[in-house]
Amino acid sequence: MYWLTWRQHRMELLVAAGLLLLTAVPLIITGLTMHEQYRADGIAACVADPAGRGGCGPIIDQFVQRYDQWAARLMWGAFLPALAGTFVGAPLLAREYEQGTWRLAFAQSVSRTRWLLTKLALIGTAVAVVGVTFGALFSWWRGPLDEIGGRLGATSFLIAAPVLAAAGLFAFATGVLAGAVLRRTIVAMAAALGAFLAVRLPLEEYVRPYYQTPLVRITDPQPGVAAARLPDTDWVVQNSWVDQAGHRLTDGEEAAIIRQVYGGADALYSSDARVESFMIDHGLRHYTEYHPDSSFWTFQAIEAGGFLALAVVFLAAAVWLVRRS
Incomplete structure (x- = not known):
């Protein structure tokens, strides 16, 4: 089962590893420079005690402007969960049904439930690990900027490791369920993307500000x-x-x-x-x-927990559908 799962999904894993490498190299190079400048130019001291040091405003503004465009590029990281749902979760079952290979898989000595749970556990773990790795890299790079501007803003919050990984698992589960229901790869991919955005966008706009009473x-x-x-x-x-x-x-x-x-x-x-x-x-x-x-980690735990709960429900529904098929 493990070898078969690797053979079927090694391309997605290799693409994720390549994307991580292409992202890590420029971020590490620029991040090391930015962190050193943040310390050496006295910006860290200004942030720690802005009232006790003169001329902090212009220095901080220049630092932020220098790295603002780089920081804006990290916004694409918030779309990584959508990729996991569209290109990893949706084809997982939809391709099996569409190509008819599910008959062979279900005829093996391994039960269909064990077959699916093994695939979900292995691929879901990979999705979570990739999400945590990307999130840790993004948060490390943004460290100085977050100390200046806070971490509850949209970009910093969305690309932090807990929410990024949990959102990836939710998107993955949404894709798996869409594939189990629709049984057509392209249709399931479109449905998974639409369903993920239908949850993610209202959550950011209308729900997150009230995780706690302001x-x-x-x-x-x-x-x-x-x-x-x-x-x-x-x-x-x-x-x-x-x-x-x-x-x-x-x-x-x-x-x-x-x-x-x-x-x-x-x-x-x-x-x-x-x-x-x-x-x-x-x-x-x-x-x-x-x-x-200071509410950052509480908000991260609330949102990540919500995504994980939805992921469990969706995956359980997909397993139930497969057992009935």
């Missing part, structure tokens, strides 16, 4: 000064205003104030002296909901 900070306006901000490492979920009674203003009410202050319906908001002075005159204050960067 903390709240209310600050007074300051004329001529931008609104007081939380540390850059915190994840701001929502910015708004509150009145003297503590009631939050609606989007429409805020828009009406902006039009009144700037004298035009198309005026764009910027927190300058006019807005801040208006807020003081009318008893308004800044309202911010946020999650501290």
Whole structure:
């Protein structure tokens, strides 16, 4: 069984290894340079104590701008789970049914349940190992940038090892189930990709910000000064205003104030002296909901756990379908 599974899926493993190698070489080269510059140029000291060192702002900005384009390229890593579901999970059973080889597999001395569980265990482990390896590499490279800007942002969170590996297993399980149901490789691949995105995208936009109740900070306006901000490492979920009674203003009410202050319906908001002075005159204050960067691992555990639970359910459904076929 082990040798047969390797023979059937060695190409996917070799492609994953090649992709990892092509990714690791440039990231290690640039990452070593970036980590050394982060320490040698005093940026690490600035991040640790920005108030105690002068001129930190320009130094940090220059460092971030230098590596910002490289950091943006890592966003593609968030699509690795989709590849696992589309090109590894979906063909696993769909190809067997489509080509008729399932009859030979099910006629062997090994039961169909053991046959499938062995394949799922071996390939699922490989998917998890690849995900953890990519995630560890990405997180190491982004280390200095995450210390400056936090880890709860979309890119840093999505490519961290726990969520990346768990999302890969979920996508893999989605593909396996799609193959068991549809029994056509191309159709199963499309369905697996669509189902994965249908879960992943709403999760990022509407669910993740509320894994825990956001903390709240209310600050007074300051004329001529931008609104007081939380540390850059915190994840701001929502910015708004509150009145003297503590009631939050609606989007429409805020828009009406902006039009009144700037004298035009198309005026764009910027927190300058006019807005801040208006807020003081009318008893308004800044309202911010946020999650501290220290919540990173809790959020990772919650999301990874959700993906793994769904993966178990989908794989169990696929095994049940195969046993009935």
